Amino acid sequence: MEVRVQNIRKAFGRFPALDDVSLDIRSGELIALLGPSGSGKTTLLRLIAGLESPTEGTIFFGDEDASKKSVQQRNIGFVFQHYALFRHMTVLDNISFGLKVRPARRRPPVAEIRRRALDLIDLVQLSGLEKRYPAQLSGGQRQRVALARAMAVEPNVLLLDEPFGALDAQVRKELRKWLREIHDRTGHTTVFVTHDQEEALELADRVVVMSKGAIEQVGTPDEIYDHPVSPFVYRFIGQSSGLNVTLASGEIRFEDRPIGLRDANEADGPATLYFRPHDVELVDGCGGCLAGLVTGSRRVAGTRHLELNLGSAHPSVEIELPPERASSVDQSRIAFRPTKWKLYRRKEDLTAPPLQAQTSAIELAPTGT
Amino acid sequence: MAHDISSASAAAPPSLVDAATSESRLARAVLTAVALGFVALFLLLPLTTVFIEAFRKGAGEFLAALADPETFSAIILTLTVAGIAVPLNLAFGVAAAWAIAKFEFKGKAFLTTLIDLPFSVSPVISGLVFVLLFGANSALGPLLQSYGLQILFAVPGLVLATVFVTFPFVARELIPLMQEQGTSDEEAALSLGATGWQTFWHVTLPNIKWGLLYGVLLCNARAMGEFGAVSVVSGHIRGQTNTMPLQVEILYNEYNFVAAFAVAALLALLALVTLVLKTALELRYSDEIAASRRH
């Protein structure tokens, strides 16, 4: 089912956890809410579920205003961060719960409930474990029970809060693929929360990047990665470097020297130049380039990472080159130019998180909720 | 009686055992001896004395003492009062714990403190409060009396005083448990379409059932053993408003030692049964109890 979030504001006391958030979720899509801890992802998810009520704004399920409906009436499936399985019930009872508590006229017969629960157990690959209690399951298995339990009520929308947050890296990767398969098979409209950009980019049809209670950008993983609309997104997604530059009659200058890049549409003045480590080319004879001393070199899988010092006033910059290209430069000073880049004005920078050289999103995103 | 129970259950914090392993053997032996000696002197000795005195003149006398009409009516009265007070405090305790553990509201800290009040106030004062509220010179007493409702020196007064004194047991047991468990199980149930009542019955209650059982057992032991507050509101009408502890006092003051100790032994037995039941449940269901405390 299509879900529309319109101008939602949510304040806890006087603290605004969400400020004027609008989002259209398409029927059947798998959408990720991505952002650092505290950016309001869980709050948005709980508002859609009806576990919190908005301070202002409305939420539509299809054409119906769901804002006034209770969590029970919304018919959603919610997977909690720590699963919240009923510890005194078996796997089978956990999964059947949503059907068993229905009022008599909407409740399927006992045999039918059992059959549907067993089907789901099959779907989440837990056959044979239906008599186990949650305490007797591994983290990954609990996660799957939680998902099956949420799907048993045939929800309008599936909401997952950091579904893989508590699992180790190996299990995370497996479950990630598996969730995508389940989604493709069942076609539930699904919203999941994560602070792991890799997870969001790999899994989701569309990604919603959030920061400080607001949505920064909504787009496909490609759009988000290739065309970040703000310095925050540029820094949070993937790796990037930011350099303080100035614009003079359309020419971008670094340390008062032109670097061979032009942006004719921008007015003169200070700005920040962003580019990704792998979007650079080496240039011979610097008639307009960035140049720096190589201070470090690492081979990471198929590429070589070079750390460059562009001057003491600037953070060091990392670039990635194919190994054969990197080994052909033997001097310690190299010249390069970004091939894909983006310029942001300082004024915007002031509202973004503090800039660091070579900021990787993983470092930026604190682990945890 | 209740004091025996609470000190016995608090007697063995496991961490002390670990800490003691670094001490010398002598120190350990001395400490153990002191602890055991203390327990023997202050807990076992009095308890055995009660039973020895009760059976001093044989089992026949013991049974005869209990069969005395006044004593028998005291036993029935104690069971009645506990039978009303414990379920009431079960309901109040669950409601209060629920409110404190699962909701945020103004005055929450105040309510939490208030729940402890009966523990910190002398039982005599607790009884006096009801005398002031419902006595002949109060506003309420004569009014209720005119409707034929006798509070003081009758079962309602005994129940009120007992409820007041035993109020904290259930709530105290449940609040930390419920706070630790959080609200996500309940939210999960609601999100699956369960009503509030279904959520309570199928999710909350099973999660807290062990804590609830302990609370009820302790509450019951205290309800049957309460002396001070009950003594103030009872009026000591023989065969009518004397509960077992009050009856023990009367018999003792009349130098009827066998009968006094017979009733006392019965009360002590109740306390022992409570304790044994609690321990047995703990042993039998230790896995499940541990699981329900784990998050």
Ligand SMILES: Nc1ncnc2c1ncn2[C@@H]1O[C@H](COP(=O)(O)OP(=O)(O)O)[C@@H](O)[C@H]1O
């Ligand atoms: N129940 C609450 N009471 C007060 N503040 C809250 C509550 N829930 C969330 N917040 C605050 O709202 C902000 C967003 O929280 P949350 O949505 O949980 O972030 P995220 O899931 O992105 O980490 C945080 O600053 C958090 O402290």
Ligand SMILES: [Mg+2]
């Ligand atoms: Mg969160």
